[in-house]
Amino acid sequence: xxxxQNGVELQPTDFYFRTAKVAGGPSAASxxxxxxxxxxxxxxxxxxxxxxxxxxxxxxxxAPRGRVSNLDAQWQGTPEKPDGxxxxxxxxxxxFENLAxxxxxxxxxxxxxxxxxxxxxxxxRLNINSRGLVVDAPGVMREPLxxxxxxxxxxxxxxxxxxxxxxxxxxxxxDDLAGNLYGSYRTKAGTLGVLxxxxxxxxxxxxxxxRYTPLAALDMxxxxxxNGAMLAGHTEDFRVRVKGNLSDFPLDGTEDALLEVxxxxxxxxxxxxxxxxxxxxxxxxxxxxxxxL
Numbered sequence: 668x669x670x671x672q673n674g675v676e677l678q679p680t681d682f683y684f685r686t687a688k689v690a691g692g693p694s695a696a697s698x699x700x701x702x703x704x705x706x707x708x709x710x711x712x713x714x715x716x717x718x719x720x721x722x723x724x725x726x727x728x729x730a731p732r733g734r735v736s737n738l739d740a741q742w743q744g745t746p747e748k749p750d751g752x753x754x755x756x757x758x759x760x761x762x763f764e765n766l767a768x769x770x771x772x773x774x775x776x777x778x779x780x781x782x783x784x785x786x787x788x789x790x791x792r793l794n795i796n797s798r799g800l801v802v803d804a805p806g807v808m809r810e811p812l813x814x815x816x817x818x819x820x821x822x823x824x825x826x827x828x829x830x831x832x833x834x835x836x837x838x839x840x841x842d843d844l845a846g847n848l849y850g851s852y853r854t855k856a857g858t859l860g861v862l863x864x865x866x867x868x869x870x871x872x873x874x875x876x877x878r879y880t881p882l883a884a885l886d887m888x889x890x891x892x893x894n895g896a897m898l899a900g901h902t903e904d905f906r907v908r909v910k911g912n913l914s915d916f917p918l919d920g921t922e923d924a925l926l927e928v929x930x931x932x933x934x935x936x937x938x939x940x941x942x943x944x945x946x947x948x949x950x951x952x953x954x955x956x957x958x959x960l
Contacts, residue, residue, distance in 0.1 A: 678705065680701050680702055680704055681702045682699075685697065686717050686718070689743065693745055694744065694755065695743070696742075696743045698740070698741045699741075700739050700740075701738045702737060704736075704738055705733075706731040706733050706734070706735060706766070707732050710727070719752055721746055721747070721752035724752075728769065729771055730768070730769045732765070732766070732768075733767055734763070735764070736761065736762045736764075738759075738761040739759070740759045740760070741757065741758045742756065742757040742758070743755050743756045743757070754788075755788075756788050757788050759784055759785075759786060759791075760784065760785045760786075761783075762783050763783075765778070765779055765780070765781060765799075766778075766779075766780040766782070767779065770804075770805065775802055775804035776804075777801060777802045777803065779798065779800040780795070780797050780800055781795070781796055782794060782797070790824035790825060792820065792822045793820065793822065795820070795821060795837065797814070797816065797817045797818070798815065799813075800814045800817045807882060808879075808881060808882065809887070809894070812878070812879070813841055814840065814841045816838070816840050817838070817839045819834060819837025820836070822835075828856075829853060830853070830854045831851060831853045831854075832853075834849055834851070836849050837849065843879075844870055844871045844879070845871075846869055847866075848865065848866040849865055850862070850909075851863050858914040859912065859913035859914045860912070861912050861913070862883075862909055862913055863909070864910070866907035866908075867905075867906055868905040868906070868930070869904075870901075871903075871905040871930075872900075873897045873901060873932050873935055874897050874899060876928070879907070880893065880907070881909070883909075883913045883916045884917065884926050884928070885917060886917050889917065895938065896937055896938055897935070898936040898938055899934060899936035899947075900937075900949070901933055902930050902931060902932045902933070904931045905932075906930050907927070911924025911926075912924065917958065918957045918958045925957075927954065928955040929954030930952065930953065932950070932952070934949075934950065935950070935953070936948075936949070
């Protein structure tokens, strides 16, 4: 192991880093390879590498943590005034374990992500096998979400200036739920993007329905109502279906979009309003379709 003066300790590894200016412009092409690397060490090592100051600032902001093995990454970037850095191309391959990134701006943060990644700026694939995953997406979900397990495959593709993300048969479980999801998200200029998502639960705690309902589908006011109205209950058949441009949500009944949340539930206790009596021991179907309950 090697310890630097700033306290960063590097475990034994084969490490290669190279960067070079691209002829005829301010861009630089960089490459990093390592058979085993703690990302916290990479962040601490960045001050000793010939990186653009704006790229170092990004590393500090996102504070990556976790371990990566068999890393092979290349990228090309250009500094942007006043303190930006634009990556114009990249290629990455490696096995990431307990990867974490801090939530910055509109981008979600997460921890506990374990996945094999192989792709470039044109597209790629992830094979996910995570334990103890936490996702923090303010403005998208009402609170951070924790999953004991999350497995599945995902991919991305850049085409005609837009980004397409697909998730294939992902399986998730925690104390609140167990089930599967699949779908896609596509950026669309001038909008929040197009989502096509299907979630099917084989086990669910009705009290936690609001926790997993995106704020794009139900705004915070309606989500707060759902959170306070469902006091007890269980389901073995719960479904979430969202299809449409997220700029059209919440729905008012006039959009060409689809929102369905619900399924069969039992032993439900519901308090529709604080001034109304509670309804207990409900067994039946609960559905939100569009803007109707």
